[in-house]
Amino acid sequence: MPKPLPIVEFLKLPEGGDPYLEGQRCGSCGAIFLGERTTCSSCGKSDQFSATKLSNQGELYVYSIVHRSFPGIEVPYVSAIVDLEGGGTVKGNLINIDPDPEKVKMGMPVEVVYQIAPRKDADGNEYMTYYFQPRA
Ligand SMILES: [Zn+2]
16 A cells, blocks of 8 residues: 655654654754744744644634635634644644534633545545544
């Protein structure tokens, strides 16, 4: 079976290891960003970044319940922004919870889970994607 491809470049799939999210840590001020960049928007220094493995645990920072989306996307779902422990802010969908403002709480503990994306691309490639779910 061919290996799934990461759905975003900051999702890493190590050979024989568990998937994880990777951030870029500024060596000057310690700020963490997702994705490649050359200049730190926190301290303004350039070329100080090194890759760092991010935590799979975090807290829900903000969310919105999405009721309309593209054809074929099941709604409603919860679009969330999560602050990871140790740094890094990641956007993704919150699953395994009712899309109900009574149930979804700001600051609630969540974890990152990795799953094969429901759809393949035109070439039949599978993609590994990530979601958030409430921490047990
Ligand atoms: Zn910095």
